[in-house]
Amino acid sequence: MRHRNSTIAYVIFALVAIGILFTVLTRPGTLIIPLLVFGSIFLLYKYPPSRWRSRSKSFSPPRFSSSKTKRRNATFRVINGSKDSSDEPPKYH
Structure with a gap:
């Protein structure tokens, strides 16, 4: 079964290569x-624009204050709410 799947993959890759070659030769x-x-x-993935700006500025902020x-x-302050102090569920349940 494993050999059959790889054969199908080889056939598909060969057809894709033939199609690309035909397209390059005709159009x-x-x-x-x-x-x-x-x-x-x-190119944008390999050299992102943020790297271009960082080279012009070589200043880096200090990590620790001198x-x-x-x-x-x-x-923190506790703000008293209007809920009753009992731990029972609400009455409307």
């Missing part, structure tokens, strides 16, 4: 636009 202009699109996508400042912990 080569039809492949220029897809090649340009896939080439530009590949001065040892003490942080103040946030204070």
